[in-house]
Amino acid sequence: MTKTLHIIGGGMAGSEAAWQAANLGIDVVIHEMRPKVKTFAHRTGDLGEMVCSNSFRSDDDEQNAVGLLHWEMRAADGLIMAMADRHRLPAGGALAVDRDPFAQSVTQNLMDHPKITVQHDEITELPAGGHWIIATGPLTSEGLGQAIAQETGRDALAFFDAIAPIVYYDSIDMSKAWMQSRYDKGETEAERTAYLNCPMDRDQYEAFIDALLAADKTEFHEGETANYFDGCLPIEVMAERGRETLRHGPMKPVGLTNPHQPDIKAHAVVQLRRDNALGTLYNIVGFQTKMKYGAQSSVFKMIPGLENASFARLGGIHRNTFLNSPTLLDDQMRLRSRPHIRFAGQITGVEGYVESAAMGLLAGRLAAAEIMGQPLPPVPQDSAMGALIHHITGGAEAKTFQPMNVNFGLFRPVEGLKGGRRGRVHRYKAYTDRAKAAWTDWLATQNMSCAS
Ligand SMILES: Cc1cc2nc3c(=O)[nH]c(=O)nc-3n(C[C@H](O)[C@H](O)[C@H](O)COP(=O)(O)OP(=O)(O)OC[C@H]3O[C@@H](n4cnc5c(N)ncnc54)[C@H](O)[C@@H]3O)c2cc1C
Numbered sequence: 001m002t003k004t005l006h007i008i009g010g011g012m013a014g015s016e017a018a019w020q021a022a023n024l025g026i027d028v029v030i031h032e033m034r035p036k037v038k039t040f041a042h043r044t045g046d047l048g049e050m051v052c053s054n055s056f057r058s059d060d061d062e063q064n065a066v067g068l069l070h071w072e073m074r075a076a077d078g079l080i081m082a083m084a085d086r087h088r089l090p091a092g093g094a095l096a097v098d099r100d101p102f103a104q105s106v107t108q109n110l111m112d113h114p115k116i117t118v119q120h121d122e123i124t125e126l127p128a129g130g131h132w133i134i135a136t137g138p139l140t141s142e143g144l145g146q147a148i149a150q151e152t153g154r155d156a157l158a159f160f161d162a163i164a165p166i167v168y169y170d171s172i173d174m175s176k177a178w179m180q181s182r183y184d185k186g187e188t189e190a191e192r193t194a195y196l197n198c199p200m201d202r203d204q205y206e207a208f209i210d211a212l213l214a215a216d217k218t219e220f221h222e223g224e225t226a227n228y229f230d231g232c233l234p235i236e237v238m239a240e241r242g243r244e245t246l247r248h249g250p251m252k253p254v255g256l257t258n259p260h261q262p263d264i265k266a267h268a269v270v271q272l273r274r275d276n277a278l279g280t281l282y283n284i285v286g287f288q289t290k291m292k293y294g295a296q297s298s299v300f301k302m303i304p305g306l307e308n309a310s311f312a313r314l315g316g317i318h319r320n321t322f323l324n325s326p327t328l329l330d331d332q333m334r335l336r337s338r339p340h341i342r343f344a345g346q347i348t349g350v351e352g353y354v355e356s357a358a359m360g361l362l363a364g365r366l367a368a369a370e371i372m373g374q375p376l377p378p379v380p381q382d383s384a385m386g387a388l389i390h391h392i393t394g395g396a397e398a399k400t401f402q403p404m405n406v407n408f409g410l411f412r413p414v415e416g417l418k419g420g421r422r423g424r425v426h427r428y429k430a431y432t433d434r435a436k437a438a439w440t441d442w443l444a445t446q447n448m449s450c451a452s
Contacts, residue, residue, distance in 0.1 A: 003371050004029060005364075007133045008123045008144070010047035012080060012353050013345025013360030014135035015106050019079035020364030022115035024446075026371055030110065033122035039139040045120070048080060048106030049099075053164065053283060054275050056084050056095040056354050061436075063428045065406045069358050069384040070095065071432075072439045076365075079109055080357040089274055090190035092181035098277040126151050126341065131371055133363050135345040137356070138320040145321055151337060152328055164287045165296060166312040167272060169280050172196065175260065177305035182255035182271075195273055196282055198305040199258050199266035205247065208268075208302050212239040215295035218316075234289045234315075250286025270303050281312050289315035322349045326398040331378065332370075333363050333393065342367055349392045351403035358385055358406075359392075365446070377445055380438035387411050387435075411435070 005021050007014045010032035018028045035045030042049050058064035061071035073081040084095060087102040110116050124143030136144055179193040186192040200208065212235060238245045247253070251268040258266055272282035289296060296314045301307050325348045328335060333342045344363035345356040362385055369376045379386040387410040396404065404410070414430040417423055 009136040012356040015048040016357045016360035017364030021368040024368040037122045046103035049103045059095040091194045092185045133342045165315045168310045171310040198270040200268040202267045205268045216292040325349045325392040383435045383439040
């Protein structure tokens with residue numbers, strides 16, 4: 001049997017899988033359909049394109065599960081993390097990335113790798129033999145989606161996430177807005193002033209909620225359900241859940257002081273985060289939406305400071321294709337019915353750039369080890385990687401399976417530590433210490449080289 005690994009999809013997961021397998025000595029072919037075949041969300045033909053937010057979220061590897069995943073990927077020489085670090089933008093405690101140079105660097109590194117070939121073709125059938133990873137993401141093309149559904153005997157589930165709008169900086173009224181990270185978090189002045197804040201008083205907030213509730217929204221097609229993933233709720237859905245919900249979510253006013261009116265506490269604050277290195281674009285944090293375009297621009301212009309805003313991109317809704325992994329995949333991420341095919345990335349039911357890249361990293365290593373005839377020990381469940389793969393391939397309830405972000409709720413408890421909010425700092429530190437040790441040990445088992 002051929003020793004070449006074929007990867008369908010060169011997004012976050014496919015790019016990382018290719019890098020890992022190639023670095024272990026395996027010949028890899030990436031089949032990426034862009035730019036020949038487009039998706040509605042990608043703009044370029046680059047590999048590893050970030051389609052919406054430019055954030056890899058928290059970079060805190062001691063107190064945050066996604067920060068821990070960053071740490072584990074860096075320890076495994078991950079390409080996605082290396083390029084994210086190279087193109088980092090100031091964003092308080094978060095890892096924000098300059099998206100175009102990031103994707104260009106990911107692409108260049110893969111193209112330059114002697115073991116990797118990139119073919120721009122759309123795959124529409126399930127491969128009959130060989131070694132394959134399918135990493136086609138939430139926007140898997142229709143032909144391949146149908147082939148997968150036919151094989152699995154179950155419809156790939158579909159639900160909707162929503163995209164946040166992006167505003168041109170020079171259209172923002174800085175006599176009303178100001179730059180500050182919440183609680184002035186960050187070590188440098190750039191970090192401490194990474195966010196742009198727009199304050200609202202009570203009347204402005206109430207009028208804004210009324211407008212959100214009344215706005216024209218995009219209708220769902222027949223057979224689609226508004227089954228949102230809770231971490232990515234559209235703002236109008238949050239407003240429907242209660243008039244105060246946004247004030248306790250993305251519009252919370254805490255940790256911020258308005259220098260234009262230092263004695264007046266804002267009732268709510270809309271935050272925008274820098275979206276490119278030039279500082280010309282800002283995205284409205286947490287403002288995913290399914291309002292129609294006309295409604296969006298009039299509602300968002302009610303935000304003080306954004307009265308004359310120009311939008312580089314308005315928000316939208318999108319499809320998300322994912323498998324019922326707990327029933328369909330084994331603990332090596334192989335399709336039970338055709339074990340020569342692995343799945344990786346968002347299509348396995350993880351959510352987010354970081355989690356998708358992480359599952360690509362694992363799939364690449366697992367596939368490489370199998371091709372070399374040197375199977376790996378199980379991924380340690382105490383690592384963030386292990387917690388996530390365990391959840392999607394078995395830990396989750398299959399009947400109610402929904403895409404999952406990495407979080408400490410997926411980790412086994414550390415014995416003898418205090419529960420509740422008070423013990424949280426010690427508990428999270430114990431989780432992350434334990435995870436790092438387990439992950440380091442697992443990586444140390446992999447002194448592999450390709451059998452020639
Ligand atoms: C509109 C939208 C907004 C999102 N916003 C965010 C966000 O703000 N933050 C976040 O963390 N995550 C976000 N996500 C989720 C994001 O897509 C994933 O987190 C991440 O990109 C998934 O990585 P992936 O490698 O699984 O898929 P992708 O990065 O999408 O890569 C899949 C690749 O497969 C290719 N492909 C598809 N079908 C075929 C085929 N048949 N043959 C060949 N190639 C194919 C695609 O062109 C694509 O390049 C968003 C997703 C969408 C769709």
